[in-house]
Amino acid sequence: MNKNIAELFKDAVKSLNQNYDDRESEQIAYILFEEIGYNKHFLLTNPETIAEEKSINRLNSFLTEMSKGRPVQYVIGKAYFLDFILEVSEGVLIPRPETEELVVKAYSVIENFPEKPQKILDVGTGSGCIAISLKHKFPDIEVTALDNSTDALNIAKKNAKKLGVDIHFLQADFLEDEIASDVYWDLIVSNPPYVKKSEMEGLEKHVRDFEPMPALFPPGEDACIFYRNIAAYGAKQLTEKGKVIVEIHPDLHKEIKEIFEAKGFKKIEILKDFSGRKRILVGER
Ligand SMILES: C[S@@+](CC[C@H](N)C(=O)[O-])C[C@H]1O[C@@H](n2cnc3c(N)ncnc32)[C@H](O)[C@@H]1O
Known part of the structure; x- marks a missing residue:
């Protein structure tokens, strides 16, 4: 059975911990979860939600890219700048x-x-x-x-x-x-x-x-x-x-x-x- 999103979040932080400290790993995990459809508010208020298969797959592919040291902005293809969201690539x-x-x-x-x-x-x-x-x-x-x-x-x-x-x-x-x-x-x-x-x-x-x-x-x-x-x-x-x-x-x-x-x-x-x-x-x- 698929994990709930709180468990999935913990696993993601652990995986990110290979390259980033605890605080950065948590911040990046929130960004990745937003991308897969669970924003911070939802995550904190609905931790028991069972993650959808397609969200899990997307998260896993992000984490694989992150484990190679690729910056999160290139992994998700966007960067936040002042009030704007800008597309970025390598x-x-x-x-x-x-x-x-x-x-x-x-x-x-x-x-x-x-x-x-x-x-x-x-x-x-x-x-x-x-x-x-x-x-x-x-x-x-x-x-x-x-x-x-x-x-x-x-x-x-x-x-x-x-x-x-x-x-x-x-x-x-x-x-x-x-x-x-x-x-x-x-x-x-x-x-x-x-x-x-x-x-x-x-x-x-x-x-x-x-x-x-x-x-x-x-x-x-x-x-x-x-x-x-x-x-x-x-x-x-x-x-x-x-x-x-x-x-x-x-x-x-x-x-x-x-x-x-x-x-x-x-x-x-x-x-x-x-x-x-x-x-x-x-x-x-
Ligand atoms: C430090 S980046 C700044 C990019 C962007 N303005 C920013 O602040 O994020 C420098 C930019 O200068 C461009 N660049 C490098 N050499 C250049 C040249 N000889 N003529 C014009 N642009 C150049 C690069 O392609 C790069 O986009």
Whole structure:
């Protein structure tokens, strides 16, 4: 006879415990149970419910994937970002909580612009998390989302469509191609690849084995290459008093600030994330 959902939950937590601590295992188990049709409220109020065969099979296949170290977002194909549920797959970075903080900062920067901004560029859009959030909040602003990865753009387009936001997508290599040299942006936002090559060894296994490396590591040895290009591009293609908001590597905040200063950016602020790490740079042309 099939087990009840409380017993099944306990078994799932035990299986997840191979890779995660107790607390994480429980949190992930709730996510997986939601996917198989038993949300947390139902689970807590109806623990004796006998699980359906198809739910058990689905759960088992999720647990098999999880046991290989695959992140839960790739296993269920979705990630939670602010108020949105975004589709993700292995071709795209799983959006991080610090990027939610960047978006919230961008909301207030946009609200405080001297004149209503008209055009925003998101460099390295990935799942589209930043571009979609901004367009959703400010539907009148024209938002362009750029990435060089076809997989990422396909997912970002799907996400935009599902969430009913109209974004311009641009496939280009930001380091190599000439980007929209006839367009002037009010705001350039970016969470570019910024992990240092020396950090490869220390990356958690689920990141190293499953997330796309070009989304994490810039090419070559210069960890700041994207900031150099964004600063140079922004100096030419931002409107007067146009701004940049970029996510940064906490260890590189001084160097990145100098890069923007050298290109004439003013009013540079470095903001800490929730865990107290210097994570976001805002600057004005
Ligand atoms: C750190 S991820 C950020 C993704 C998403 N914006 C987020 O915050 O979750 C960096 C993104 O930059 C893209 N990328 C890497 N190199 C690029 C390049 N040379 N030109 C354009 N996009 C690039 C990657 O495909 C990836 O989607």
